[in-house]
Amino acid sequence: MKYKELKKAILLLEDGTIFEGKSVGIDGTTIGEICYNTGMTGYQEIFTDPSYFGQIMVTTNAHIGNYGVNNDEVESDGIKIAGLVCRNFSYEYSRERSNGSLEDYLKEHGLISITDVDTRAVVSYIRKHGAMNALVSTDVDNVEGLMRKLAEAPSMVGLDLASVVSTKEPYYFGDENATYKVSALDLGIKKNILRNLAKRDCYIKVYPSTATFDEMAAFNPDGYFLSNGPGDPEPLESAQEIAKTIIEKGLTLFGICLGHQIIALSQGISTYKMHNGHRGINHPIKNLVTGKGEITSQNHGFNISREDVEANENVEITHVHLNDNTVAGIAIKDKKVFSVQYHPEAGPGPNDATYLFDQFIDNMKS
Numbered sequence: 001m002k003y004k005e006l007k008k009a010i011l012l013l014e015d016g017t018i019f020e021g022k023s024v025g026i027d028g029t030t031i032g033e034i035c036y037n038t039g040m041t042g043y044q045e046i047f048t049d050p051s052y053f054g055q056i057m058v059t060t061n062a063h064i065g066n067y068g069v070n071n072d073e074v075e076s077d078g079i080k081i082a083g084l085v086c087r088n089f090s091y092e093y094s095r096e097r098s099n100g101s102l103e104d105y106l107k108e109h110g111l112i113s114i115t116d117v118d119t120r121a122v123v124s125y126i127r128k129h130g131a132m133n134a135l136v137s138t139d140v141d142n143v144e145g146l147m148r149k150l151a152e153a154p155s156m157v158g159l160d161l162a163s164v165v166s167t168k169e170p171y172y173f174g175d176e177n178a179t180y181k182v183s184a185l186d187l188g189i190k191k192n193i194l195r196n197l198a199k200r201d202c203y204i205k206v207y208p209s210t211a212t213f214d215e216m217a218a219f220n221p222d223g224y225f226l227s228n229g230p231g232d233p234e235p236l237e238s239a240q241e242i243a244k245t246i247i248e249k250g251l252t253l254f255g256i257c258l259g260h261q262i263i264a265l266s267q268g269i270s271t272y273k274m275h276n277g278h279r280g281i282n283h284p285i286k287n288l289v290t291g292k293g294e295i296t297s298q299n300h301g302f303n304i305s306r307e308d309v310e311a312n313e314n315v316e317i318t319h320v321h322l323n324d325n326t327v328a329g330i331a332i333k334d335k336k337v338f339s340v341q342y343h344p345e346a347g348p349g350p351n352d353a354t355y356l357f358d359q360f361i362d363n364m365k366s
């Protein structure tokens, strides 16, 4: 490995815990909610996933950067995480398909990152103490000032971040002569969702988070889609209103992650902040309809209340997370509406759950 003289940096947690390391990316201070992803690969897709907006990412895979970056392996127009914490940052990279180094990519996108951190200690600490805000900084001699800054940062609970990352203007994706038309609400949509729909013969109109049902209906779609996205689903009232209307009208609807939470909220099912959330690419799910297992890509810090779903006679649980028995998928009884808490589009992750896109197509067909 190339020897580099690196600046010191620190990771400071909301409760005052400090982890030391070295700076990569740019100098400065960044604040966000700390979380960790256990994926062994797929760092570029993770860093560009808009659902991570406002979060500082700890990668549990020891090596980050070793296969470089590729312009096609992005889930949005740039890096969306607030900061990166890793164990061994690789300045050297090797892969035929890569067209640049992660180091240059972090600098180009202005990401403050810290390497040489004992990430196992960080993860075991936040697993025990739960979700909290954190800061990464190269201003290592000013811990008190940094502590004050961190204390002022808002908590993730109650935060509408979807409107920040959403497109400001509607746009189209796919072939306009495709068989199915889909109106998608962009709350932080991942590109791989659009690719999966387009691949299944859909032409998609992507709407900003401020759109109304009437605007989305004007496209005359065969189906509606509610996307993934960052932050707390609860303040997103207009999206919940749209879901409620679509369901009342008996139209076809599919929701992923934040979109799934929005559908639940629209039916009076509450959401809650999890202790740590699920973020990785090997999360086991059981499909209760088919009895089959699937390994899935996940990224969420909120979840929907099992108790509320069980008490709701219009909604059924279709999928459960096998690690902790949390609700991972629901369907509205006798309607063409379903949603999952995880990521069937992968990007990164396994493709076990892509059948859900086919299910959405079948619903539009019927």
Ligand SMILES: NC(=O)CC[C@H](N)C(=O)O
Pocket (backbone or CB within 6 Å): 051, 227, 228, 229, 230, 231, 232, 233, 256, 257, 258, 259, 299, 300, 301, 302, 303
């Ligand atoms: N990937 C997502 O859509 C995440 C949804 C939501 N922001 C959560 O953390 O639970």
